[in-house]
Amino acid sequence: MSESAPRGEPADQLPQFPAPRSRTCPFAPPPDLLKLRDTGKPLVRVRSWDGTTPWLALTHATQRALLSDKRLSANIGAPGYPHTTAAMKEHAAQMQPSINNTDGAEHARWRRMLTSSFTRRRMEILRPAIQKITDDLIDTMLAGPNPTELNEALSLPLPSLMICEMLGVPYEEHEFFQKHATITNAVNKSPEENAATTATLRRYISGLIEKKMDDPAEDVLSDLGERVKSGDLTLEEAAPLGHILLVAGHDTSANMITLSTALLMQHPEQLAALRERSGDDAYVSGAVEELLRYLTLPHLLARRAVVEDFEFEGETIRAGEGVIASLPAANWDPDAFRDPATLDLARSAAHHLAFGWGPHQCVGQQLARVELQVVFSTLFRRIPTLRLAADLEDLSFKEDSQAYGIYQLPVAW
Numbered sequence: 307m308s309e310s311a312p313r314g315e316p317a318d319q320l321p322q323f324p325a326p327r328s329r330t331c332p333f334a335p336p337p338d339l340l341k342l343r344d345t346g347k348p349l350v351r352v353r354s355w356d357g358t359t360p361w362l363a364l365t366h367a368t369q370r371a372l373l374s375d376k377r378l379s380a381n382i383g384a385p386g387y388p389h390t391t392a393a394m395k396e397h398a399a400q401m402q403p404s405i406n407n408t409d410g411a412e413h414a415r416w417r418r419m420l421t422s423s424f425t426r427r428r429m430e431i432l433r434p435a436i437q438k439i440t441d442d443l444i445d446t447m448l449a450g451p452n453p454t455e456l457n458e459a460l461s462l463p464l465p466s467l468m469i470c471e472m473l474g475v476p477y478e479e480h481e482f483f484q485k486h487a488t489i490t491n492a493v494n495k496s497p498e499e500n501a502a503t504t505a506t507l508r509r510y511i512s513g514l515i516e517k518k519m520d521d522p523a524e525d526v527l528s529d530l531g532e533r534v535k536s537g538d539l540t541l542e543e544a545a546p547l548g549h550i551l552l553v554a555g556h557d558t559s560a561n562m563i564t565l566s567t568a569l570l571m572q573h574p575e576q577l578a579a580l581r582e583r584s585g586d587d588a589y590v591s592g593a594v595e596e597l598l599r600y601l602t603l604p605h606l607l608a609r610r611a612v613v614e615d616f617e618f619e620g621e622t623i624r625a626g627e628g629v630i631a632s633l634p635a636a637n638w639d640p641d642a643f644r645d646p647a648t649l650d651l652a653r654s655a656a657h658h659l660a661f662g663w664g665p666h667q668c669v670g671q672q673l674a675r676v677e678l679q680v681v682f683s684t685l686f687r688r689i690p691t692l693r694l695a696a697d698l699e700d701l702s703f704k705e706d707s708q709a710y711g712i713y714q715l716p717v718a719w
């Protein structure tokens with residue numbers, strides 16, 4: 307359905323969202339997005355893939371205000387919700403309510419089920435295990451063929467092993483769930499393929515929860531199974547939560563490891579500093595925040611539907627309209643980060659919005675942080691000669707996926 311934008315501006319004259327990336331600067335946000343940001347307007351109308359014209363929030367301050375505003379809803383079935391893909395739009399009505407698509411008290415109930423499993427303290431306890439897995443994967447990489455492909459060798463197995471361990475999913479089945487996650491995250495799959503893949507993953511998680519109801523262990527799926535047994539949750543409610551955690555828990559960190567490695571190889575002085583200061587925890591943790599800011603891999607998020615009219619920044623925002631907070635635009639906002647196009651691992655970037663903002667801010671952020679800190683304090687120290695084994699122009703970037711990344715990264719040493 308085509309909409310007409312405010313002040314009679316036809317939808318086809320509005321800027322398209324998302325805009326394409328530059329082939330020569332694939333790590334930077336799309337040039338047209340940066341041009342929109344440079345207009346200085348906090349909020350503009352854009353044209354989406356389906357002809358609808360959601361608001362696009364461009365500045366760091368605007369996004370923080372909107373993402374914590376109760377008049378915006380994460381309910382994907384709410385009128386005007388700006389869907390990322392046709393598949394998501396088509397199946398919105400059948401989506402089970404879960405942590406990522408509910409609001410207020412209902413959302414808080416879902417969050418409470420997970421908070422104790424993902425605290426900063428729990429993640430620190432996991433740090434030695436994350437270090438051991440990283441070292442083992444690097445040992446295997448060094449003993450194997452040179453060059454090798456980094457996603458396969460390190461980026462995917464590390465977060466997949468960790469999230470499997472936390473959830474209680476057998477890692478031997480990683481090829482199955484990694485393949486299905488790639489399909490559900492892709493923006494170009496048909497609604498039928500997407501629905502079939504989601505249903506397969508849900509059935510898989512349901513089956514695991516049922517097994518854990520009979521034979522519980524110390525893991526998140528067993529906790530969910532306990533809730534099903536006590537009547538607190540139904541199995542139909544528990545499965546989507548396990549599914550979200552399994553997909554979000556490995557694909558995001560994996561993309562971040564690969565993308566950051568390729569980016570650092572374009573910045574040899576920054577890479578040398580990171581290698582030299584790999585024993586300095588504060589420096590490494592700051593460097594990870596800067597990589598998260600610079601790359602902002604959830605490049606199509608965050609999305610909300612307006613449920614009540616309100617005035618904001620001189621505009622009337624109406625119920626039934628969509629809002630997209632472009633997280634890369636916020637993270638490259640010069641009012642929030644001086645000289646944002648410069649990668650500076652020593653800067654203080656912890657106020658970035660790569661994990662979102664407000665009640666839906668990422669549940670797994672502490673896990674992702676520890677994984678990235680361990681990888682970036684280990685990889686370049688253990689393999690100081692690590693280099694790209696392909697031309698940058700030949701790499702295939704994941705513009706067509708909800709999590710930005712690189713499909714294959716050949717590396718040599």
Ligand code: HEM
Nearest residue numbers: 405406554555558559604608660661662666668669670674
């Ligand atoms: C570098 C890694 C990661 C990035 C950049 C990232 C980014 C994000 C963002 C931007 C959101 C908010 C979406 C919105 O407001 O609509 C989010 C939510 C979420 N993330 Fe992550 N994430 C990462 C890793 C993880 C991991 C490792 C897990 C699981 C263990 C995870 C689980 C979740 C869940 C369950 C939500 C939904 C929270 C809610 O709606 O209340 N994420 N993530």
